[in-house]
Amino acid sequence: MTPPELIPQGAPLSDVPEFTEAQVKALAGAWIDTAQEFVALAKTPQTIRDLLASALGVDQAGLARLVQAAQAAIPPTRDVRSAQLELEAAAVDYGLGALLDEPPEVLASRLTLPAYEPPAGRFVLPASVSHLDQLPAVRNQGSRGTCVAHAVLSVREQLEMTAGSSADIDLSEQFIYWWCKEHDGIPTVSGTYVVVGMRCLEELGAPLEDTWPYVSYERGDQGQGPPPPAAENGDPGLKTLRTLPLNRTDITGIKTCLAEGRVVAFSIPVFDSWYHSSATRRWGKITPPLPRERPDGGHAMALVGYQDDPAAPGGGYFLVRNSWQPWSYDGVWQEGYGYIPYTYISQHATAVFSADRIPGVDVALRDSATDTGARPTTGLTWNSPDIWLRRTADGGEAHQTPAAGQPNALYVRAHNSGPAYAYDVRLELFAAPLAPYVRPDDWQPIVRKRLEWLAPGEQILGPLTWTPAAAGQYAYQARLTSAEDPLPAQPDPAATNNVAARRSWPVDLAPGASAEVAFEVAGAAGHLGLAGFRVDRAGLPPDFNVSPLKLERTPWGQPGESTGEPVTRGAVDDAVLGAAVHGALTGGMILGASQRHRASLTITLPPAAQPGARYTLVISQLQGETVVGKLTVEMAVAG
Known part of the structure; x- marks a missing residue:
């Protein structure tokens, strides 16, 4: 590469006849090689002009003659x-x-x-x-x-x-x-x-x-x-x-x-x-x-x-x-x-x-309040506290059921557990009908947001506006990436802390009231065995009533009447169904990856339930002996 001309249209001093070779060489030692620089130098304070004249071996009159000659060599370039x-x-x-x-x-x-x-x-x-x-x-x-x-x-x-x-x-x-x-x-x-x-x-x-x-x-x-x-x-x-x-x-x-x-x-x-x-x-x-x-x-x-x-x-x-x-x-x-x-x-x-x-960026979303970000994990991967919805943008952090046909406010708590700033941070939010297991193709993008940077620590992103077309409960998945921490090929919350999901069903119930929890059942691709469910009521007092979970024959969203009977591998008596509510398998059904059915249960609060109290019920879907998804029912006793 040819070095650029630092003084555009500079007039070389070597082309000015009045300068001797020795004078040109003396000025070159000070990196002054154009008439423009020489004339400017001669206009500096007198002490500098004296040093300049001495370096050139001339008196002030001789310096003035050199300046005049250099000035005449400068082409007009100023605008x-x-x-x-x-x-x-x-x-x-x-x-x-x-x-x-x-x-x-x-x-x-x-x-x-x-x-x-x-x-x-x-x-x-x-x-x-x-x-x-x-x-x-x-x-x-x-x-x-x-x-x-x-x-x-x-x-x-x-x-x-x-x-x-x-x-x-x-x-x-x-x-x-x-x-x-x-x-x-x-x-x-x-x-x-x-x-x-x-x-x-x-x-x-x-x-x-x-x-x-x-x-x-x-x-x-x-x-x-x-x-x-x-x-x-x-x-x-x-x-x-x-x-x-x-x-x-x-x-x-x-x-x-x-x-x-x-x-x-x-x-x-x-x-x-x-x-x-x-x-x-x-x-x-x-x-x-x-x-x-x-x-x-x-x-x-x-x-x-x-x-x-x-x-x-x-x-x-x-x-x-x-x-x-x-x-x-x-x-x-x-x-x-x-x-x-x-x-x-x-x-x-x-x-x-x-x-x-300082190197190190780790943008992350937690799967639970105790999540440290280490992956892979065998812990909670379905009920992230870092994703929640509010019907209005009030800044509250209690998760709510969305209101259909009107703007709702989503919030995501983003973490950067590395010591350095993360840049070009991108958040994507997805939603799907709420169920213990959500097929990958069912996640639909609903919100995208880009941040220039994310400082070490945590930051709440939101409110992020979303208007759901249909009423009902939804599952949410968030994906958080940065320039130095991209999304892996498989966005699995159990394998990467860039992804988290919230599959929780918020419900407010008055003492003595009941609520039905109904959701879609879909076969989990890549998993063999009969589909079954566990209902874990460890988060409920003994006097809460939970009905047996029903698996209905009518495919989800299709016309026809349900038998209202559980679909099992054989005869299931009341004792087995009662045990299922407390944690055993409800039974099983053959469910292909493309099949969808309806599951439901009813929760009834006792009349003496304490207003303001909160309780949870966890429903797990299994494919064979493998847990493929979970859903948490989050109950708040209304006053």
Whole structure:
């Protein structure tokens, strides 16, 4: 790939006859090779012009002649927008804020760091890398000394975008800078250290921007604290796994880190030769200092790519993300992104850090209140407490029978038991006529919802509107997935915690009243043996009356009269039927996978039932000796 032209339509100084070969070479050492850059440099403060004249071996009059010759070589390229932005940029006093006065032994120790070794082993580096498409919009630090917060959050936000977050992810620079000022030992001094910002990410994580929005101007103390309650503890889901210090002289290692998919925060001394240059403000090209030039403050930015280029000092340059606006408004890539040569980093950077994201996402739905998410499971897989319906969107959590022909509100409690944020989270809800066993083809989609992210912990999704066409009781199934936790091929609640079902029959009964529980019986595909049922009344007091469960010969939903008699393998007397209500088999019937019949029983509360009390009855369907499904009747005694 041919390196791009960083100064569009730049006029090479080597083509300006008034410049000697030695002068062109001297300027090339400072990465100044076009007439546009030279003219801009000559308009900086007098101290810089003096250094420039000295580097070229001319006096101020000679410098003026060179400037005039260079100006004449510049083609007209400025449009109205560019001219307006140049005026705006010239009026801005860009904030800095990277402190460079760390103890000498700390700075020296960073120069002894070993060369970076990629975990998967070394590989051939590409000639160019760019992560611009993995970063959110450029921020503006304004006049505050908060560049460190902006630089380290570029590292953190890029890690989240590579994991699947949306491009508008925005973490709180206000929190990072406040925390740094609480921990860097100099709370009244503007600015902080990159290492402290990286420590904040590792120890607390960064909360979302809307929990504590950034203020771009000075007010009160440096940190502008205290933070609001929602932000004061950071965000554990947005911590980093580890901070990765890099040796500034290890340019290959820094490039390798970028090629692996990370960006890098760094701090450097600022030199007025580029800070005050209108060319740098326009195109974002950060140049090495002139001979004998002294730094004037420190700044932190993020390396977000690189380009090998033999014409640049050190053989190439890094693509940098800055926190100034307007800046690099006519740059080759995007506004706010500039370029810094390899040698600037290797010779002048005071801190270079990257980081790894904490891995681990597990979006889940529980099958029971005690479900830990481990799969496969042999426990409850039919009565999830994380799925419920309300006839109105009142936020209640008691499951209700839906009202047909009008909007009902479904709720799902979604869990992320991993340590990191889950992205591109998708929820699908299905419904089917309520029965202990629901054939896979009977589940019909009723609601779909997409979330940009799901933080670690739990979140109630809803109300989700659903209007059932027919009256009756329904079973519900929810499927929850994310970019890192997709749905398996077989959405079985017993095999994956991405799926849960609720097959419960809510009924309110007054003392002494009765209710019929009637449902469809369908053969379970892939299971041999006679169909049978168990009725478990362990959740009922002894004085509750439950009739024998009837299996009727008339297929479900077809015309004809039922015999009203249980269908069994032979004669079944009253004693057997009575035992069936208390947990034995009702008997059995041959039931093919395509056959459907009606089953029913009646529950009668005693007159002395206590209003407000709740009870359960569990009906299990068996195919041979295998339990293929269960249904829970949830009774509430009405007052």
